[in-house]
Amino acid sequence: MTKFRDSFDIKIWATVKSIPAGQVMGYGQVASVAGFPRYSRMVAAAMGRSPEPLPWYRVVKSDRTLAFKPDSDPYREQAKLLKKEGILFESNKVVTVDPDDSLDKVLWGPID
């Protein structure tokens, strides 16, 4: 018998892993895409429980700032990984290569 959390975690992990490099998603967005609207807070908990390394650093808050405290180690860790993906910062906010960051564009590519 599967607990709610088990199936939830699986979906969340799958969704996080589906985020393209150089692209970021909000917690609420991840939850929604995974099929669990309004479970933004649980997304954070699910990531902490992940048995395998996830691109968790591609998940940021809805206002595009990082979820950790700016002076914490995890914050610096995430910032480092993001930069490695080509994502930069501006006033503590992540900046993707596409300001209009729609996943469609990333997945389908720019339409000439």
Added chain:
DNA sequence: GCCTTGACGAGAA
């Protein structure tokens, strides 16, 4: 069973 806690989200002042 109640209260607090979160890697949250959104809106108001």
Added chain:
DNA sequence: GTTCTCGCCAAGG
């Protein structure tokens, strides 16, 4: 720009 309040939902004490 900041700080507060409220909504959200499972987990842990």
